[in-house]
Amino acid sequence: MTTHRHTNTPRDAKWDYDAAMADRAWWIVASCLGLCSLVHLLRIGRAQLRKRRSGVSQSTDSPRGDRGDRRSSVLVRTARAVEATWNDVVFLRTLPLWLYTTTSLAEVFWTVGYMTACILLGMYPTISHGQDWANPMGHISFHQVPLIIALAGRNNIISFLTGISILQGLGPHAKHPIGSPVVTTGIIAFVGLAMVNFTSIRFIRAAAYEVFLIAHVVFVLMFLVGCYFHFEEGNYWIWAGFVVWGLDRFLSLCKIIVGNKLWLLATSQKRDTSECLVELVSEGVMRITMARPLLHWKAGQHAFLSMPSVGGGPHEQHPFSFATVPTKESRKAVFLIKAHNGVTKRLLDHLRSESQTVPMYIDGPYGVSHDVSSYDTVLLVAGGTGITHVLSYFIAVLTQAREGNVQTRHLHLVWNTRHSSHIQWIGPLLNDALVDMPTSLSVQIDLHITKSPAGSDPDAETLCGMGETKTALPGSSDSTPVDSPILRAADNEKMVVPELKIAAPMTGLSPQATAYLRWNVGRANIAQIVQEDAKAAIGPMHVTVCGPTQLSNDTRGAVRTAGAASKVFSGQQSITFNSETFGW
Incomplete structure (x- = not known):
C-alpha cells in the first residue's frame, strides 16, 4: 500500500505542479553537467592519444620549428581553426568584473543561461495557468540548495567529472502578511544569503580573510535555517543540502586523518x-x-x-x-x-x-589538475608568488620526461619578480628537478627582474655573468652556457652591465640548474614570447599563467593574438589557455 503525502486538492495539485518545474530544472542541470563531463572525458582521451603518438613522433627526430605539419589537410586545419575560434570567443574573451574577478564569456553564458532557465520555469505556471509567481519561484530557489552546497564544497565531485568549478545561486521569495512566521523566516533567509554575497566581495575577503571565513559559515547556516522554517513542504531540499555538507566534511576529516597520520598522536x-x-x-x-x-x-x-x-x-x-x-x-x-x-x-x-x-x-x-605533458610546447607564466602554482606543473613535466611519459618537446618557464634574490625561493626545487634531463626535452627558464638593477636592487647586479664556461647541458638552449646566465634588457629598458661575480651560492642554484636560466631586465614581453613559442611549436601548445590580474590579462590577450583562427588555418598549431586565480 502506497501512502501519498498530499490529497487530491487544488492546492496540492498546484504544489505538485510547482515541484515538477523544479524537477525539470534539475534535469536541465544534469544534462549540462553530463555534456561537460563527456567533453572532459574526450579531452582526457585526446591527451592520452597524443602521448601514445609521442614515441612515433619523437623517433623521427623532427627539430623544433619544422613546419612540415602545416601541410595538414584542409579539413584538419579547418577543424583546428573552428576550435581556435571557439576558445577565443568562449574562454579568452572576458568581462572586466572587478567586483569578484575577471569573468570569461563561458562563465557569463553559463550564469545567464542557468538563471534564465530557472526564471522561465518559475514563471511558467504564472504564464500558463495564471498562478502567483511567488511559490513557483520558491520551489525553483529551494531546489538549488543541494547543488550550491555541492559546488561550494571542497570535495567537489562535479569538478572531478567536468574539470571545471562553478558556483551559482538564486535567492528566496516572500509573499505573506508582514509579521507572520513565513515572512519572518523568509527575511532571515534573505538577509543570510545577502550577507553571504556581500562578505564574498573580493576586497573584503582580501582585507579580512578570517572575518570572511567565520561570517560565511554563520550566514550560510542562517540562510539554511531560515529556509527550513520558511517553507516546510520543501524543506527536504534543505535536508539534502545538510547531507551534502556533512558528507563533504566527513571526506575532509578522512583526508586530515590519513594525510597527517593522526592515529600516531597516541x-x-x-x-x-x-x-x-x-x-x-x-x-x-x-x-x-x-x-x-x-x-x-x-x-x-x-x-x-x-x-x-x-x-x-x-x-x-x-x-x-x-x-x-x-x-x-x-x-x-x-x-x-x-x-x-x-x-x-x-x-x-x-x-x-x-x-x-x-x-x-x-x-x-x-582542485583540478590539468595534464599539460600531452602538449608539444608548454609555456608557464608567473608573477611574484604565482610561481608556486606553475612550478608544480614545471616539475611534473620534468619528472614525467625522465620517465619517458611526455609529448612535450619544449618547456618554457617565464617568471616576473621584483628582485633577483627571489630565485632563492625555488632554487633547491630547481636543483632537484633539473637533473638527468633527457635530450628530447628543451628546457628554458626566463627570470625577469622587474625592479631594474639601475635602481635600488643591488642583488640584480651580483647575479649576472657567473663564469665563462661554454659547454651546454642536454636539454638546455644552445646559446645558454653552463654557469653563464644571460642578462638581457627588455624593450625601452636601459641595459646595465654589472661586474662579473661568482653568485651561485647566493642564488642557491647548482651549476647544472643555472645552465637553464636566463636573466632579463624589465617585465617580460608576453606577446613576443607567446608568438615565438607558437611559431616554433610542431604540435599543440599550452599556456598557463598565475599572477597579478594585469599579467593574466596580458597573457590571455597574447594567446588570442598568437592563436587566432586565421593563423591556425594557415598551419600554426592550436593553443589552449589556463589562468589560475587564488583567494576567496
Whole structure:
C-alpha cells in the first residue's frame, strides 16, 4: 500500500505542479553537467592519444620549428581553426568584473543561461495557468540548495567529472502578511544569503580573510535555517543540502586523518604527524616543507593548512598551492607563502630564526589538475608568488620526461619578480628537478627582474655573468652556457652591465640548474614570447599563467593574438589557455 503525502486538492495539485518545474530544472542541470563531463572525458582521451603518438613522433627526430605539419589537410586545419575560434570567443574573451574577478564569456553564458532557465520555469505556471509567481519561484530557489552546497564544497565531485568549478545561486521569495512566521523566516533567509554575497566581495575577503571565513559559515547556516522554517513542504531540499555538507566534511576529516597520520598522536611518534620546516627565504616570504608519505597530490592542486601553535582555532584553515609533485625519490610537499595579515603574519612573527620547525596540519589535496605533458610546447607564466602554482606543473613535466611519459618537446618557464634574490625561493626545487634531463626535452627558464638593477636592487647586479664556461647541458638552449646566465634588457629598458661575480651560492642554484636560466631586465614581453613559442611549436601548445590580474590579462590577450583562427588555418598549431586565480 502506497501512502501519498498530499490529497487530491487544488492546492496540492498546484504544489505538485510547482515541484515538477523544479524537477525539470534539475534535469536541465544534469544534462549540462553530463555534456561537460563527456567533453572532459574526450579531452582526457585526446591527451592520452597524443602521448601514445609521442614515441612515433619523437623517433623521427623532427627539430623544433619544422613546419612540415602545416601541410595538414584542409579539413584538419579547418577543424583546428573552428576550435581556435571557439576558445577565443568562449574562454579568452572576458568581462572586466572587478567586483569578484575577471569573468570569461563561458562563465557569463553559463550564469545567464542557468538563471534564465530557472526564471522561465518559475514563471511558467504564472504564464500558463495564471498562478502567483511567488511559490513557483520558491520551489525553483529551494531546489538549488543541494547543488550550491555541492559546488561550494571542497570535495567537489562535479569538478572531478567536468574539470571545471562553478558556483551559482538564486535567492528566496516572500509573499505573506508582514509579521507572520513565513515572512519572518523568509527575511532571515534573505538577509543570510545577502550577507553571504556581500562578505564574498573580493576586497573584503582580501582585507579580512578570517572575518570572511567565520561570517560565511554563520550566514550560510542562517540562510539554511531560515529556509527550513520558511517553507516546510520543501524543506527536504534543505535536508539534502545538510547531507551534502556533512558528507563533504566527513571526506575532509578522512583526508586530515590519513594525510597527517593522526592515529600516531597516541604513540611516541606523535611529532611525525605535524612537524613542518618553515624557512624565511626573503623578506615576508616563507617556504614550508612537510613530509607526508600518505599524501597524494598532482600539479596545480592546493591544500588547506592549519597552524594551531601560531593562533587561531581548528576552523582557521588557509589554502595554499603545492609547489612540487610527489616523486619516487621524495614525497615532500612544499609551499611558498607570502605574509599578509592574519595567520600568515602571525606565522612570520612566530619564527625565531630563519629556519624553524612548526607544527601544522594539512587538509587536501583539492582542485583540478590539468595534464599539460600531452602538449608539444608548454609555456608557464608567473608573477611574484604565482610561481608556486606553475612550478608544480614545471616539475611534473620534468619528472614525467625522465620517465619517458611526455609529448612535450619544449618547456618554457617565464617568471616576473621584483628582485633577483627571489630565485632563492625555488632554487633547491630547481636543483632537484633539473637533473638527468633527457635530450628530447628543451628546457628554458626566463627570470625577469622587474625592479631594474639601475635602481635600488643591488642583488640584480651580483647575479649576472657567473663564469665563462661554454659547454651546454642536454636539454638546455644552445646559446645558454653552463654557469653563464644571460642578462638581457627588455624593450625601452636601459641595459646595465654589472661586474662579473661568482653568485651561485647566493642564488642557491647548482651549476647544472643555472645552465637553464636566463636573466632579463624589465617585465617580460608576453606577446613576443607567446608568438615565438607558437611559431616554433610542431604540435599543440599550452599556456598557463598565475599572477597579478594585469599579467593574466596580458597573457590571455597574447594567446588570442598568437592563436587566432586565421593563423591556425594557415598551419600554426592550436593553443589552449589556463589562468589560475587564488583567494576567496
